[in-house]
Amino acid sequence: MGGLARVWSVAVDGVDGVPVEIEAALGGGMPGVHLLGLPDASLQESKDRVRSAVVHSGRNWPNERIILALSPATLRKTGSGFDTALACAVLAAAGAVRRDRLDGTALLGELALDGRIRPVRGVLPCLLAARAAGLARVVVPMAALPEAALVDGLDVYGADSLSQVLGWLDGDVGLDRPEPAPPDSERPEMPELADVVGQPDARRALEIAAAGGHHMLMVGPPGTGKTMLAQRIVGLLPELDRTEALQLAGIRSVAGRLGTDAPLSTLAPFVAPHHSASAAALLGGGSRVARPGAVSLAHRGVLFVDETPHWPPHLLDALRTPLEEGEVRLARAEGTVRYPARFQLVLAANRCPCAPANDRDCICPVNVRRRYFGRLSGPLLDRVDLRVAMHPVTVLGAGADEPGECTAVVRKRVLDARDAAAERWSGYGWRCNGDVPGTVLRTRFALPAPVIEPLQRRMEAGQLSARGADRALRVAWTMADIAGADRPDRDMVTGALYFRERSAA
Secondary structure (H helix, E strand, O other): OOOEEEEEEEEEEOOEEEEEEEEEEEOOOOOEEEEEOOEOHHHHOHHHHHHHHHHHOOOOOOOOEEEEEEEOOOOOEOOOOOHHHHHHHHHHHOOOOOOHHHOOEEEOOEEOOOOEEEOOOOHHHHHHHHHHOOOOEEEEEHHHHHHHOOOOOOEEEEEOEHHHHHHHHOOOOOOEOOOOOOOOOOOOOOOOHHHOOOOHHHHHHHHHHHHHOOOEEEEOOOOOOHHHHHHHOHHHOOOOOHHHHHHHHHHHHHHOOOOOOOOOOOOOOEEOOOOOOOHHHHHEEOOOOOEEOHHHHOOOOEEEEOOHHHOOHHHHHHOHHHHHHOEEEEEEOOEEEEEEOOOEEEEEEOOOOOOOOOHHHOOOOHHHHHHHHOOOOHHHHHOOOEEEEOOOOOOOHHHOOOOOOOHHHHHHHHHHHHHHHHHHHOOOOOOOHHHOOHHHHHOOOOOOHHHHHHHHHHHHOOOOOHHHHHHHHHHHHHHHHHHOOOOOOHHHHHHHHHHHOOOOO
C-alpha cells in the first residue's frame, strides 16, 4: 500500500490568491506521474522539473505510480509556482521527509532542474490568501522575502533551493526570515504646483479634480503646461491607507512590477501609457494568463492619457466601462478574471494635428480639426467632469504673472474638502463626490429648484444629458466642500457648468 500526503500552495486568480490543497498518493500501478485538477501546460511540465530537482537535491525519486491532485479541482491552475509544493508532497508521501511541519504550511516557488528555487509573480496576494485561510507558515523564494515582509500575521521563511526546504522539514537546518518591514518613509518630494506659469482655470480645475475624484480634460497648444499639471495632481491627492496600499502592491506583484528595495508605498500611483500601447497593455490581457494593464496599475491613483486624439478610438472607448464600474473583466477560455481599476482619468490633447504655438497660426481645414478631435467619442466626453482650455503663455521672467499657490497650500484645501465629503457620505460607503450616484444627489440630497435651474434649462434645450447633469452636480458639491459650504449654491452650479461647457475643439 502506497503513502498519502497533503501540502498547501496558493494559486493566483486575478489579483486574489486561492489556497490550493495538493494531495500525493503513491502506488497502485505502473510508474509515472499523473496531475489532476485542471493544470495548464506549464504545470504539466512541472513533472519533469520536480523529478530532476529532487534527484539533484540528493533524494531518491519514488519508482511508483504517483498521483498528484490539486484542489479545488474546478479552478484552472496556471504557472510554475506549485513546483516546490509538488516536490515536498511526493517526498512526504514516500516517507522521505517529516510531515509535521507540512501541516498549516504553504509552499511557493518554481524549481530549476538543479533544485534552485526561482521567484514567481503574485507572492503578495498569495500570502494574504494564506493568512485569510488560517495557514500558519509560508515558504517563499529567497528573492521574494522583502515582498513577504509586507504581510504580518504569518511565519514567513525564504529558501534558495529545494535541499534547504527539505532540510528545514527534517529539522536539520533553519531558513532565513524576512527583515522587519521598514517604517513608512517620508512622503517623497513631489513636483511643485507653483512651477506652472499662468493657467488659472486649469489650476482651479486640477484642485477640484483632486478634491472630488473627478475626471479631467485639458486642451491646448503644445508647451502650455498640460503634462506639467497632470503630473502635479498626485501631490494633491491623499495618501493610501494600508489596505489600499496592499491592494495596489498585490496588483503590481501579479504584474511583476513590485520593487523589492522600498517599503510599502502609500503614494497614489501615476500611470502614463504611450499612445502606441496595445489593448492588453492598457486594459490587461495576454496569452493564456491575463495580466493587469495600465488601468489597474493606476488603481486609486491617476491614469494620464496624453496626446489623446492619437489613441485608437476603440481603446479610448474601452475606458468607459472601467470608469463607470471601477474594474476590468477579462474573459478567457479558462474563465473570467477581474482586476480593480478605480482611477481618475486625466486627458490631454492638442486642438489640431498641426498644433501651432498659437491657434491663430493653424493651417488645418475645419473638417480635419473636427475629424482629429472626433476620436474622442461623445459617450467618453460625457464621463469627463472638467474640461479646460489651455492658452499660450506669452510672458516669462520678471514680467510674468505672480506665481500661483504652492502644492502644500492647495493640498490642504483638497484634504479638507475630501474629509468633508467623506464625513457626509460615510453612512453610504462612498469616499468622495465623484463616487456618488446621481440619483442620490437628485433625491436624498436634492438642491432647491432655483439652484439647479441652470442645469434644468440646458437639459430642456438638449445641451446637457442626464449623466452630464449628474456629473455637474458632483462638481458643484466638490466646489462647496472646497469653499467650506454646507451645500452648493447657484454660483457653484454655474461654475460646474463653466468647466463642463468649455469648448474643447
